[in-house]
Amino acid sequence: xxxxxxxxxxxxxxxxxxxxxxxxxxxxxxxxxxxxxxxxxxxxxxxxxxxxxxxxxxxxxxxxxxxxxxxxxxxxxxxxxxxxxxxxxxxxxxxxxxxxxxxxxxxxxxxxxxxxxxxxxxxxxxxxxxxxxxxxxxxxxxxxxxxxxxxxxxxxxxxxxxxxxxxxxxxxxx
Numbered sequence: 747x748x749x750x751x752x753x754x755x756x757x758x759x760x761x762x763x764x765x766x767x768x769x770x771x772x773x774x775x776x777x778x779x780x781x782x783x784x785x786x787x788x789x790x791x792x793x794x795x796x797x798x799x800x801x802x803x804x805x806x807x808x809x810x811x812x813x814x815x816x817x818x819x820x821x822x823x824x825x826x827x828x829x830x831x832x833x834x835x836x837x838x839x840x841x842x843x844x845x846x847x848x849x850x851x852x853x854x855x856x857x858x859x860x861x862x863x864x865x866x867x868x869x870x871x872x873x874x875x876x877x878x879x880x881x882x883x884x885x886x887x888x889x890x891x892x893x894x895x896x897x898x899x900x901x902x903x904x905x906x907x908x909x910x911x912x913x914x915x916x917x918x919x920x
Contacts (some may be wrong), residue, residue: 749798754906756901762893767878770900775867778859781811784910785852792919793852797909804844804913807850807906810858813841818899819866825882825892826873832883870896890907 752878762770785808793804802810817836824831841847878893890898914920 747803747912749909749912751905752912753901753904756898756905758890758894759892759897762878762897764875767875767893767896769895771867771870773900774863774870774903776897777811777815777907778856778863778881780903780907781808781859781910782856784857784914788914788919792917793871795917801909802842805852806847806861807909809847809850809855810838810842811903811906812855812862812904814863815859815862815899816868818902819821819862819869819896820867821882821895822869822892825880825895826877828881830881832885835884835886884910891906 759766779838788804796803797807799866819832821833824833873892878896879891881889882895883889886901
């Protein structure tokens with residue numbers, strides 16, 4: 747198994763069916779609880795363990811998810827209110843090494859993720875099929891519609907929770 751992709755690499759769909767869209771929204775709604783469950787009971791030493799050789803620590807992963815999803819939420823709002831906006835990518839690795847990442851309790855990011863996903867899921871539940879077809883321009887990934895963004899971030903939440911759960915399994919941490 748490739749430790750970088752415990753749920754497999756992201757496969758970008760063209761569009762989502764209503765059923766696929768509903769399932770993706772449900773996964774995004776469940777993501778904060780899945781991440782919280784993945785870290786439940788870990789010691790500080792375990793939280794500071796990389797999920798794979800050369801990879802981020804559990805702490806960095808937990809802080810990364812709400813940072814990434816804040817960007818995603820903003821990108822959805824931009825695409826819903828502007829015509830094919832060009833979004834700004836960010837340096838994920840750089841963000842993972844800023845000083846507060848090592849000193850901020852993971853609970854801070856878990857609470858942030860809870861609140862953010864509450865707002866984001868409320869937005870997603872109000873969107874029409876036509877709105878999911880709205881587009882944005884991602885300088886690194888090209889033009890993407892919001893169905894593709896939804897699929898990406900549904901995968902993203904599962905992907906990072908699985909980084910932690912697969913580390914727990916491999917390490918024998920119950």
